[in-house]
Amino acid sequence: MSTHWLKPYMPRSLYVRAALILVLPVIVLLLVVGIAFLQKHLEDVTSQMTRTVSREVNLVTGVMDETETQQQALAAVRPDLAALDMKVRFLDINEEPEIGRRRWYDFLAPQVESELRARLPDLMAVALPSSQEARLFLSTHLGVLQLSFDRRRLSPAAPHQLIVTMVFFAIIMTSISFFYMRNQLRPITRLAKAAQAFGRGRIVPYAPGGAVEVRAAGNAFLDMRSRIERQMEQRTLMLSGVSHDLRTPLTRLKLGLSMLPEEEAAPLQQDVIEMQSLLDAFLDFSRGVAESAPEEVEPEVFLNQIVDDAKRAGYSAELICAEGQGTVTLRPTAIRRAVENLIGNAVRYGNKADVSLTLNPNSLRIRVEDDGPGIPPEQRTEAVKPFTRLDPARNQNQGSGVGLGLAIVADIARAHGGTLRLAESERLGGLCADIIIGR
Known part of the structure; x- marks a missing residue:
């Protein structure tokens, strides 16, 4: 049987799920035991x-039915009252039955009253104000009769104590379980934070x-972190070494081409420039984030500096929107x-x-939009792969790259x-590139 319909209702946190595993059986056990105890x-x-x-x-009212006055009735039932441990009296004509307020935790009182009304047709009211006394008010031919006796003769004494005891110890044991569970989940939380930070x-x-299982994980x-760090370091060293070693022959080529006539050297100079651009791209790709340490950065100030530098370089760039305030931990050189x-x-x-910026409690988004031809949706996945050039989509006459x-x-x-994320710019009609980073 599929349980996929339960997933939207299940908590996401491991701590909440573990708490649910602890608490739910205790609650079910209390309900089952409580209901079974009450009913059975x-x-x-x-x-x-x-x-x-x-x-x-x-029996008492039957004896009174054979008398003609209240005094005769009281005298007739006096021997029976002593044996039954009951007290009786007749209310005055203007006296109202004193019912009193029932205890809120006396959950057996409704059943007691219902049973008494079913078996005593002349019963007018039932007073169960405490655990020590019960009073019944009955209509007789001599007036309203009040019968008083021990409340414990109608139901077990203090039945709520069992429930209170069960709940008390359930809370104590659950609290102890929560304490140990928190200590067991803390290493998992630390591992999750370390993995998220990495x-x-x-x-x-x-x-x-x-x-043992958490230690193994x-x-x-x-x-795994050590292997990834070594792999990144080896990639950086390899590409940097190759790119650095190729600069020397390129420099010799430039010197040799400078001695040739300009019209003969021009095509070759263009090839050398493209090779130099390729090497620079290799170095940028190999460095990645290796040259930048994480720092607390104010994104708006940081982007303003990048846009100002782009303007000084002759680019038509503008920071059009900056939403949100605060700092974010970034590698400034890499993000730049x-x-x-x-x-x-x-x-x-x-x-x-x-350029626009959106900063909220959960994420940072840096958006760059242009008015160029854009990239078709079916080619956007390929566009972010290394050494992929989409010249038919992105006008090659405007420039070239190495992908x-x-x-x-x-x-x-x-x-x-x-x-x-790559999309179509709704404002300018070209490409919309979003860098989205969680906080």
């Missing part, structure tokens, strides 16, 4: 006790702890490189770049635990 024991015993008292009351490009101190996480790449692409394939611009941006966004 208390109600049956109360019914038997009430039936006995009803027979005794009928996914966003930060290394936080972490030492495995807790149960923590050690596996540390091994990503935003500059988006601005460069925007002005290369369009006429201007509009690493958007790949670098996507790599930097992923290193911050975020993502790069």
